Each structure stands twice: as C-alpha cells, then as structure tokens.
Amino acid sequence: MDASNYQQPTAPEKPESFAYDGFEKDGEDDIMEAFLAAYEISKKRWTKQQRNLKENPLANNEDKEQLEDKQAKELEKMLTAFNISDKHSFLLPYEWETESNHPRLEKLTTLIVSQLSKHGKLKLFIKGGDVEFGIWKEETINFLKVVTVDDEGFDITNQLCVSLITKFIPHHNEAKHFLNMALRTKMDEDGKLPPGVLFTTILGEIWQSMRKSQKTKRNQVLAQALQCCYGKDTIETFTKKYDEYLCKRLGVQVVNLYLDSVPALRREYFLNYQEGIPMKIRREVKFDITKDVTWDEFINLFIEAEALLKTWDSTEKKSNQERTNKNGAPPYNNEKKIF
Numbered sequence: 001m002d003a004s005n006y007q008q009p010t011a012p013e014k015p016e017s018f019a020y021d022g023f024e025k026d027g028e029d030d031i032m033e034a035f036l037a038a039y040e041i042s043k044k045r046w047t048k049q050q051r052n053l054k055e056n057p058l059a060n061n062e063d064k065e066q067l068e069d070k071q072a073k074e075l076e077k078m079l080t081a082f083n084i085s086d087k088h089s090f091l092l093p094y095e096w097e098t099e100s101n102h103p104r105l106e107k108l109t110t111l112i113v114s115q116l117s118k119h120g121k122l123k124l125f126i127k128g129g130d131v132e133f134g135i136w137k138e139e140t141i142n143f144l145k146v147v148t149v150d151d152e153g154f155d156i157t158n159q160l161c162v163s164l165i166t167k168f169i170p171h172h173n174e175a176k177h178f179l180n181m182a183l184r185t186k187m188d189e190d191g192k193l194p195p196g197v198l199f200t201t202i203l204g205e206i207w208q209s210m211r212k213s214q215k216t217k218r219n220q221v222l223a224q225a226l227q228c229c230y231g232k233d234t235i236e237t238f239t240k241k242y243d244e245y246l247c248k249r250l251g252v253q254v255v256n257l258y259l260d261s262v263p264a265l266r267r268e269y270f271l272n273y274q275e276g277i278p279m280k281i282r283r284e285v286k287f288d289i290t291k292d293v294t295w296d297e298f299i300n301l302f303i304e305a306e307a308l309l310k311t312w313d314s315t316e317k318k319s320n321q322e323r324t325n326k327n328g329a330p331p332y333n334n335e336k337k338i339f
Contacts, residue, residue, distance in 0.1 A: 050095035056195035161199035230278035
C-alpha cells in the first residue's frame with residue numbers, strides 16, 4: 001500500500017438522538033476521553049507491530065500493506081464502537097522507511113543457499129538422536145556466525161534461515177517431526193510465521209523436544225530388568241548389554257572408569273549386576289563387597305566362574321559318555337537343576 005494514497009478511515013455520523021444520561025455534552029466528553037485512552041494504547045501496539053516488521057529483513061511491501069490494512073480496520077472498528085464524529089481525525093502510526101529490503105539480504109541469501117548446496121560446507125541433519133542433533137546444531141550456528149562476518153549479518157541470517165529451515169532438515173526423521181511441531185505453534189491464524197521468529201530458537205526447541213523424547217525412551221528401557229540366561233548368553237555378552245544399560249542410565253560413555261571414581265555407587269551396581277547372573281554361576285563367585293575391587297576385576301570373577309563351570313560341564317559330559325559306552329546304559333544324573 002502506497003502511504004501517499006492511504007486514506008484514513010472516517011468516523012460514522014452520530015445519530016441526532018445521540019445522548020448520554022440526559023447530558024449530551026458531558027457524555028460526549030466522557031466518551032472521547034475513553035476513546036483517546038483506548039486509541040493511545042492501540043497506537044503503541046500498532047507502533048510496536050510496525051517496528052517488529054521493520055526489523056524483519058525478510059519483510060516486503062506486501063507484508064507492510066497487509067499490516068496497514070489490518071490496523072486501519074481496527075481503528076475503524078474503534079471509531080464505530082465509540083461513535084466518534086468524522087470532524088475528528090485520528091491517524092495510524094507510520095514507522096518504516098520506503099525501501100523494501102535490507103541492503104545485505106540479497107548477498108546473505110545467496111551465501112546461505114550456496115552453502116546449503118551439494119558442494120557447500122553447511123551440513124544437513126540426516127539422522128540421529130538428541131546427542132547428534134545437539135552437536136549438529138552447535139556446529140551449524142557457529143558456522144553461520146563465521147560466514148556472516150558480524151553481528152548484523154548473523155541477526156539477518158538468523159531470521160533468513162527460518163524460511164530455509166526445511167532445507168537444513170530435509171528428510172523425515174525425529175528432528176523433522178519436532179520441526180513441524182515447532183513451526184505449527186508459531187504460525188498465526190493465516191498459517192504464516194510472524195516477524196521475529198529466529199532460526200536458533202527453533203533449533204533449540206527441536207533439541208529440547210528430542211531430549212525429552214529420548215529421556216522417555218531411556219526410562220522405558222531402564223524399567224526392564226536385565227537377565228543373563230545360562231546356556232544362551234555368555235557373561236561377556238551379558239556384560240556388554242549391561243554396560244549399554246548403564247551408559248543410558250548414568251549418562252556416561254565409559255562405565256568402568258566412572259564407577260571406579262565413585263566407589264559407593266560402584267558397590268550398588270555390584271549388587272545390581274549379580275541379580276541378573278544365573279545362580280549356578282553366582283554361587284561359584286566368592287566376593288567381598290567391602291573390598292576395594294575395580295569394576296573390571298569384579299566382572300572377571302564371573303567370567304572365570306563361567307569358564308570353570310564350562311570346563312566341569314565338559315568334563316562331566318565326557319565322563320558320562322565314557323560310562324555309557326562302558327556299561328551300555330546312561331548313568332543316573334542326580335544333579336539338581338538351578339533356575
């Protein structure tokens with residue numbers, strides 16, 4: 001909308017019978033005071049809306065015209081509601097200059113689009129959980145800060161990248177799901193993103209949503225007790241699963257080093273680990289929990305006990321086979337089964 005051709009809304013004529021409490025003049029003064037108070041409040045809000053749009057480097061003339069039309073209709077409704085005479089003139093604020101785009105916008109747009117291309121240096125987020133997304137987020141933001149040179153360039157790019165954000169996360173994955181959710185919560189009634197939405201803000205919301213989702217999944221996993229099935233699992237394979245379990249539960253990368261640095265916690269998981277071990281192996285391990293034993297030394301006790309039992313089982317099986325061949329009938333096995 002061209003500001004030079006813009007016509008302010010006029011107030012409707014006041015009906016001849018217009019009066020308030022029998023005191024028309026006083027009534028008009030009271031209504032005018034109420035209108036002026038409402039007008040000043042609205043004018044501050046309109047000014048803020050225009051300034052926000054002005055600060056958005058992506059805003060164009062069409063966006064400004066739409067905002068002007070919307071504000072003009074609001075003013076017209078106020079004039080009608082308060083029955084203000086057309087002899088009064090009330091104007092909308094006008095905060096922006098006539099130029100349509102920020103002078104650096106075009107160059108920054110070309111820069112970011114080229115860096116997102118096949119041969120560009122901006123990496124796309126293809127797959128991964130909250131940890132991988134968090135690393136990618138920080139690397140991406142740091143890269144943008146470098147290539148945009150200064151704070152002004154980054155501020156413009158921070159808004160520019162919102163319109164390109166689906167190119168940063170192109171494929172359907174968990175991050176894309178939370179991206180769509182974040183965008184929907186910010187859209188106005190017309191399905192558009194308002195001025196001032198930042199790329200860094202959306203990435204932060206995606207990361208927080210992914211962390212919350214991953215935490216829920218981890219809690220579901222941790223609720224399942226681990227058990228080593230004798231004859232099916234080995235102590236080494238069970239220990240590997242248990243290490244993965246503790247990595248998620250404790251939020252660490254190396255279980256043995258972490259537990260050895262916290263002896264009280266290590267003793268707790270000594271007991272927890274044993275609960276998942278078959279009784280046949282557990283009863284072969286002589287272990288004093290009060291002693292200062294490393295996590296790896298503790299695990300080796302069960303590996304050695306398992307190896308010893310396998311040797312006994314193999315020896316007994318061989319002995320039974322020899323007796324069967326000698327006597328022609330299998331010997332009676334009175335070993336109690338341990339479950």
